[in-house]
Amino acid sequence: MNICDFMQINVHVVKPETQIKDAAHLMHDHHIGVLPVMKNGQLVGMITDRDICCKVVATGQDATQITVEEVMTKDITTCFTGQSITDVAYLMASHQIRRMAVMDANNKLAGILSVDDIAHKSHDLASIILEASAVPKH
């Protein structure tokens, strides 16, 4: 089963220079927890709602004074559109992540795949990803 059939393709993105407050607003308005960060058409990072909580609010920084670039995760794991659901599920489990950017053959962002998307196709694969998450985020 190919992941293209059930990944999220309408993906909201931000730029490295986007203000943190604006990224938070986008997450709120579109009910999303992660935003790919794009620069000149290339994926350069990802930022999550948890990043904003732990790296901005917790450190006492002003969300209107810092940009996405300063708190995003740059070293991200991606997968490709041709990969099988099983491959990607085990990749997520091994990296202990629950969402992954999906790239096309030209290395352009094609979508986002989450453990929830996988659950719609396989309870076992989705649960393996959950079990692998070493950090208990309640």
Next chain:
Amino acid sequence: MRVSELMSKNVETISPEKNIRQASRWMRDHNIGSLPVISDGKLVGMITDRDISCFAVAMGHNPETTLIKNIMSVDVVTCYDDDDITHAAYLMEQRHIRRLAVVDHNSKVIGLLSVTDLARRSHKLSGKVLEAADAIH
């Protein structure tokens, strides 16, 4: 199987009078994403890392002066520690959520049960909860 056998037991909690900067530090330092909010020994709400980023930050609230009680969810879904896990999973499915606060019969919070905890026992239960959960990608 009973909820008490799967839940996480040493639950960090926080007071509603703390500010959201303090809550965010607590979550970061303890590596958790949600905190039950306790006042006079009773559960009065729940606050998550997402509440802090997507409500407080997005709306421009000052983290020093915004208190947890101002942004926490007050409609917290709970189960009992002696409930069966299938009932707990059913509650999560019905309410489209991924975790429950676990209380004893004196209404004291004694644990949290998450979809990840369910996965350790039953992939079918955790899978169904994920399918029903509100999509947050």
